[in-house]
Amino acid sequence: MQRVVYRNWLNVLFLAVLSYVPAAWSASHQASTPQVQAELVSSTKQVVAGETFNLGIHLKIIPHWHTYWRNPGDSGIVTTIDWQFSKPSQVSDILWPIPSRFKLGPIVNYGYENAVTLPVKVKIASDAKLGEDFKATAIVDWLVCKEECIPQQVTLTLKLPVVASANIAKDVRGQTLIDKSLAKQPQEIPSEANLKQVNLEKTNDGMALHIPHSSLSSEEIQDIWFYPYNWGKIAQSIDQTKTINADGITLALKHGDAPLNPNESLEGVLVVKEKRGDTLTERGYFILPKLVVPQSLRGNSTSDIKLVSQAPDLGFVTALLLALIGGVILNLMPCVFPVLSIKALSLVSHTQYSQREILWQGIVYTLGVLASFSLLAGLLIALKAGGAQIGWGFQFQSPLFVIAVAYLMFAVGLSLSGVFTISGSVAGLGGTLADKPGYAGSFFTGVLATIVATPCTAPFMAAALGYALTQPALKLILIFLSLGFGLALPYLLLTAWPALHRKLPRPGLWMERTKQVFAFPMYLAAVWLVWVLAQQSGANGVAIALGGMVLIAFAAWLYDSTQYVSFKARASANVGVAALLISTLFISYTYLDSVPVESTRSAVKSSVNNHWEAYSPERLEQLLAEGKPVFLNFTAAWCISCLVNERVALSQPKVIAAFKKNSVTYLKGDWTNKDAQITDVLTTFGRSGVPLYVFYPAGRGVKPIELPQILTPSIVLNTIPSSH
């Protein structure tokens, strides 16, 4: 239709006409364009119902022209085959033989010249009837290029009679072509006894792909080249410089436009041309090495590393500061606040103590917090050294820990309600400390504050702890101590600053009432923990926990009601109380352990009505491979901020609608119980715990976007690109 002035219009017209010739009318197994003769070939002359055989598209290409591999390289388009069968049959993807590379100035392409056969495996439908013809139609699309490129399409058809297996005959020509192509398929790397593997390491300016010598029994390697399966993982046009030494061969690769993240695998084929005697052989090896970032390049703040790892790369000082702020914020968390306000109010009633004694209370309390945090840090270091996959909040992955904290919350609640009172000091420490200002009490308040604070990950803490977990032991401990100091700081200031606590209201009945009111958040915390337990251990776990609470309540009543009876009666009652508590813990311990963990996925079971699917690495990989947008949410039943985010942001109708409109798949991963695979992903993003929100935009190899740990609908909506 257009009136374009071409310099060489005749030539263009000729190409244009021929390139758009649909060979459909031919209904033949052969079709030709000026550059390519295409033929549909079969490994057998007949087919057998339910059996597998090979079909192939043989392309004969005129000299200097080429078609493309599964990854065409810098330009070009992959060849595609659209199969149609007279009986629905299963067909594999194209089994790509190893490609060659073509360099045109600064552009490198991967493909085939002269001739290539693209085989597939076909499993004939089992209901194909004897005597009928099995008709296979292939619509083949390719781009053929010399320097200029022409897209072409042909339709090829082949009819093969369905016979009994005894009557099958080889198609010599088809079989030869297909076999020749199958012989050039990439193979697994031959491994010797001491399995030496190909590895991929990050370097200052790219990546080093190392192939140990034992993997290749090469006398003389003429050429070695890595062909990636996916675009953007390496810079395809840059020479892969090889270094050969006693260890093996190292290829220097440069990052492409969609670089690998640490621990992401580089998928592709390593093609080696070897001279064995007088013959030149060419082999392809399928490899899938993970990108390893050497220690020397970690924590390095060059922009290069940041970009590849995407991990929050906090400086040590920043991490310390964030931990401190996080600790201070922990004081406001619903489970910590009541405990600490009671403690603060006790200062009011302790006006008889000297300023010095009060300060010591604060210091001892701080020591209690710091001791608990050191213990936690030590535990983390030990577990890490043991190779365990852990992250912050890991304690809550143990149902035993959850039930113990639930009991503790409940007991503190009972105490606040006035069901029982522990005179002056923590039970079991004797009355000697009771008339002192309760230093032991202060210490254990610190311990208690730490325990009740652990489920509440303050936002600043998350970044600091994520960083801490990747650090050597000393730094890890320092960050934990800084966090603990932050937690202790408000109370410490209160004790150190007499002017401040003189400002506290005067004691009175209101103190008793406040205490009683604060019991209710504790009961709520216990209820929540029982709910967490229900996710972990099912209905039995709930029964055990509630039964245990009744026993604790009974023990509390027994303890309190016998406080003013004779010493003998009181002693036996106390023995009874201790026995009750021990048996509660023991029953919980033995029973919970034997509860099967199968049902634990219940927190994340997707149903048809849900707007999300359960996370699995396979599902994520599949969606990403298809280039579909994905919203990833890693959550846990014991993580309060996760649940809040889901309620206020992710479950909002407009967010659900936006996901739907942009066909975003919402995957939810549950970290309520231990899951090494999820821990791995968290580590990739530099996190040690949940929540983690990541948006993978549409398109392959596109960089994922991390969302903050506090979500609002607008944060989520702004991250998802509007579709155009």
Next chain:
Amino acid sequence: MQLKQLIATSLVTAAFSFISTSVFADPVVDQPAPAFTGTTAVGGKLSLDSLRGKTVVLEWTNNECPFVKKHYESGNIPQLQKDAASKDISWVQIISSAPGKQGHVDGATALKLNETRGAKPAYVVLDEDGKIGKLYGAQTTPHIYVIDAKGVLVYKGGIDNIPTAKKEDLAKANNYVRETWVALAVGKKVPHPSTKPYGCSIKYPT
């Protein structure tokens, strides 16, 4: 609730500052776009600096490439160019085909071609020695680069996400140029700053 707001704001800032830019083959997204001065089809000179203050689109082209034809004959690129003009976005068409190779044209022919195709780029730059193309690492026709008003490269890659020469695929495709414009207009992060370019290879001098 100011504290909560403060926390949320800091977090958003922190989270986004970790999504950093890349260090690969030049040029780099989120970095200043390489400066160039080229000869235009009307015989003048065009320097990238002179376009500072406006969004700039660089489009590598070759009128004989089937992929370029897909986007011109369907009216896709001409429409984008018209929309660019109405939004005060400078659309620069760059032809890097070497003399004697496919797509190499002189200035008059280039202008004539655009007229017959209904194409209205703001500028046509003739880059027959391939210097600008190589400076930008341009590989295919079409290959698109978007530079913001501050001269920072914000997008490089394909024109859309369906790498075929078939016009019927345009309806289903996600046009990355429009997507980038929308993001720039509302001050959002460009959703796909670097994508796979597709098309014919650029016919650089050998």
